Amino acid sequence: MSESNTASLLALDEELVAEYLETNPDFFGRHPELLARLRLPHGEKGSVSLLERQLELARHKHRDLEEEITALLGVAAHNEQVAKACHELGLQALAATSLDQLIALLGEGVRIHLGMDISRLVLCARLAETQQKALSSVFERLAKGPYFGRLTEDEKRLLLGHAPVRAESLALLPIRRQDKLLGIWVIASPDAGHFQPDMDALLVGQLCDLLALRLAALSHAELR
Template identity: 80%
Template sequence: MSESNTASLLALDEDLIAEYLESNPDFFHRYPELLIRLRLPHGERGSVSLLERQLELARNRHHNLEEEITGLLSVAAHNEQVAKACHQLGLEALAATSIDQLIARLGEGVRIHLGMEISRLVLCSRLAETQHKALETVYARLEKGPYFGRLTEDEKRMLLGHSPQRAESLALMPIAKDGKLLGIWVIASPDAGHFEPDMDALLISQLCDLLALRIATFSHGRLR
């Protein structure tokens, strides 16, 4: 018999054995001694019994489940913190009586409620034509919504208006109404991994809608 035929028969036998064991879950109840006698290769201990291997797998599954639950709890706690911060920032925006007060309250609110020291609300109406041109790459990043991640040094300098050494990762939130960009809300972190591209932007986008309404109101001169 050729080696290829032998290999095929062995594979077939293995499949049959696996199918039989799956179809007869009480097999090891009838032959409990096999749980101890059968030895399985183990990378660290040479070989272990089938029962020991099952216990090890169960411990690993339990450990992985614990890690998954811990991760979910951490995400839930973070989301709760962000939700509370967005609520407070919304109240600050509603309490502002001028565009300058809105900018000041927003910056202070970010520091207090989010613990972020670097933030700025960039108003498109206050930018010169040359500044708009310099920000074309930033506008392109915001075409699909908020942007989280890293920027070039020139982009950071244009948005923050100062030396950007401490701004390693940034969140850029477009403030728009009726399809028109009114401004860009920038929050920066010295931690390069703080703002990541896959971050959820739902809560912050809802707050940006409120900010857009406030900015539009001030721009139309309804409140001074």
């Protein structure tokens, strides 16, 4: 018999054994003495018994579950912090009696409730025509909703009004009312990885809706 034929028969036998064990899951229950005699290759220990291997796999699975639960708890804690911050910022926005006070309250609120030192509410009505043209690429991004990530140095300087040495990643939150962009709420972090493109914007998006109402009301009051 050739080597190729022998290999084919061995592969066939292995398939039959695997199929038999799969359709007879109680096999080792009927033959417990085999469990102690079976040995499996192990990268560190050379070989281990099937029971040792099962225990090792169970420990790995348990550890993975613990890590997953820890990660979920971390996300839940972060979401709770953001929800509380949005609630407090919303109350402060409602208490503002002028646009300048609204800008100041938001900046202070972001620092206190989110621990972020760099933020600014940019009012589109206060931007010069040259500034609006320079920010055209930013406006295009915000047409799709909030933007999280990085910007060019010129874009950061236009939005933050100073040399943004510590603004490595940013959140740009459009304040929109009836399809009109009233402003851009900018929050920046010195950590380049803090704001990521896949971040959830549901909570801050709801706050931006409230800010749009307040911003429109205050703008109307100052025009009278």
